[in-house]
Amino acid sequence: MAESAVGAVLGNVSTLAVQETTLLCGVSLEVEFLKDELKRLQGFLQDANNKRRRGDESIVVLVSQIRDVAYEANNAIEAAEYMQKRNRLKKGFMGAIARYARLPSDLTTLHEIGVEIQRIKRKISDIFESANRLKIVDLGNTSIENVHLDDEFQLDYGPMHQNIEEIVVVGFEGEYKEIAGKLVEAEKSLSAISIVAMGGAGKTTLARKVYTSDRVKLHFDTIAWVTVSQKYKVIDLLKDILKQIVERRDESIDKMDEYEVGKKIHNLLFKKRYLVVLDDVWETDTWEQLNRTITAFPDATNGSRILLTTRKEDVARLVQMPTYVHSLKKLDEERSWELFSRKALPSYKRSAIAHVDEFEKLGRKLAKKCDGLPLALAILGGYLYKNLNKQAWTDILLDWPATKNGEMMQNILARSYKDLPNHYLRSCFLYIAAFPEDYEIYVSDLMELWIAEGFIPHTRNHKLEETARKYVAELAQRSLVQVTGRSEAHGWIEKIRVHDILRDWCIEEARKDSFLVVIDKTSGQVGAISTDITISYRYCYQHFNGQNLQASRNL
Incomplete structure (x- = not known):
């Protein structure tokens, strides 16, 4: 998730209006410096994550430090952008002064932002030193800012107009x-x-x-x-x-x-x-x-x-x-295969799959591993549908953990989450945990929130809303969200719901990476934060109908 954190920050930085140097003075240059340094961190983070997945526990602290400094950088940069927006919204005489001069309050804020950026720069420098000691190498910039939507999301419209309920009722x-x-x-x-x-x-x-x-x-x-x-x-x-x-x-x-x-x-x-x-x-x-x-x-x-x-x-x-x-009994072996195959090897696509009989053989073994649980079968099938190569299927079968159902679901979800095409979509998926349990989510509202949070990248030939809608479709195709309503006119997904098990997983994953913490007003916080270390959080600066709001932590 730390890689997603840095990626999301860079996506935000690339769109910030930092050209107004009369307002931001030297802060705009510092913002550009942060952007370059975070790009370097992304390269190091790839190698760090690879080593962590191989069981190198010494990397865990470094990864968390990278995550923290990414959030801190994002908060400082958004504070500068918020200041710009606030001054542009001011009206009358004071608004004119704010737009063309620097008020004392602005100078104070700019100084605070500058001091914070200097502190972040020192932390980044320390991280690079730690990376060198741990022999973490820079694997290079992975073009974080450039998301090629059409290449990443080859949506198949065969299953797109099926609700998850229509599929999972099999058996x-x-x-x-x-x-x-x-x-x-x-x-x-x-x-x-x-x-x-x-x-x-x-x-x-x-x-x-x-x-x-x-x-x-x-x-x-x-x-x-x-x-x-x-x-x-x-x-x-x-x-x-x-x-x-x-x-x-x-x-x-x-x-x-x-x-x-x-x-x-x-x-x-x-x-x-x-x-x-x-x-x-x-x-x-x-x-x-x-x-x-x-x-x-x-x-x-x-x-x-x-x-x-x-x-x-x-x-x-x-x-x-x-x-x-x-x-309600679990699905038997044959019904499990029927559900799994509808997701992983849909009938309309079988004719285009080479050696489909070999996939069937592997698929039946994998379906049996899901122990008759429809949710596990649907999510695993959705994941394998996106990875139609025999080696991927064989690797999952060989690596299958001998665990109980709860742990099995956790492993399937983690694999499907990591397979999402980019850090933006991973952030979008985790963000769904912010909605209440069993809540029916209106996609139009969700897309606006994603865009406001900076989770939807600017891409050529696509409006932000179009990209967000493709993200929803991708999550539905992978059975990570349940479709509960569609537009009769366009076939678009209009309403979704996330299963309790998936939501719980998102809450825990988001909490571990300080991405988002859910607080229940009746029972207190869901998922307690560890108090033995300092954790950095994302902040969100918002304004509504021209009225400035305070910065709020994303909890």
Whole structure:
């Protein structure tokens, strides 16, 4: 990740408007110096990362030092750019002075930036000395600033218009029919169906397939889906359900208290046959909490149902109503291969693959290694789809760790992450961890955030938005994000979600490299920071509607 940190910094530096020497004085020259020095660091970092991967622990400290100084350099440079933007936004007499002269406050800020750059230069010098002692060599500049989008992202549009749910439901045809049948059976009293399995086994995918089926939608008068997760607020879940079941948009919902929302839901559902899906439930008292002020979900003896997904069997059995518990089994060997092959060797591409039978032989062995977990099969298949050479497939098979499922997933994710085409895309992927658990992310919002953070490079013949959209498509094609919505007009990905397991991995990876730290306002910080060393963080300087904001640490 440290290589990504330096790369992202250089991408930002190359676009900064440092030409206004009347404002920046000698600072602009110092910025250019930092840019050149960071380019040199990138060359050293390649060799350092290679040695670290081979198990040389003495390199770890050097890599972390390079990461820290990259962030510090970025912070100093962005402070200078922020100062420019702030002065350009000022209006009236003081704005004219700020644009064409140097105010005392500017001189103070410029001095502070200059002092900080001098300190960073000394740290860079020390790093070069350490690199020489450790016999780290400069492998050369890898053209960090020049990203050739068309060469890196050869997107195949065969799988592009398939949602991840459409692919991963492979192997669950029998379970789909059984659960759908339970939902629409003749039993009149309110009852629940619980799908139980470990993380990555396909619970949510199966539930969504049932929920969106014509058979289920036609059977129920109204349906609603909420994702509960480990941390939730009852009133937020109830408001979400209410907004889905009202016939027209009602802005007054946001102003209601918990009792009012529950009563409104009760009144709307009392005369209707309804289905409510509670996805990713962790606590045994969730159903009780949802009905604590009033019975929001009435039993009108009309065949209404609750569909629940959970990793815990005790949660599945403690819903206070008749409950059918379906323990979702892992995929067998043949179904595992079917899912894996759809991702790694899609039918539309097989005719163009030389010696496809040899890939099949290797692929079946790799699919078996995934132990029937759909998430592992999809991500590994997406990775190998991008690496269609026999040596790569053979190497993975030979290097496969004899580990438990959790560790297996970690290894698959790490391999897929490192295989992303450039440091910009790796930064974009880690940044998704900033969104809440199980959050449905609007791609338009995500792209704006990526661009604001400097994660999207300027490339010839492509607008920033076009590049960002290609990045989203690349992550989807590798099954690193789940597509939950597309534009009917263009086929573009409009909404995505990231699996809990992937998000947890991103949080930990980002925390280790001080790229981003997620703080949960209800339980405190996720992933504690080590306090025995000093860690540098990225800072983000932002302005909104002409009003200057304080610099904020990316947490």
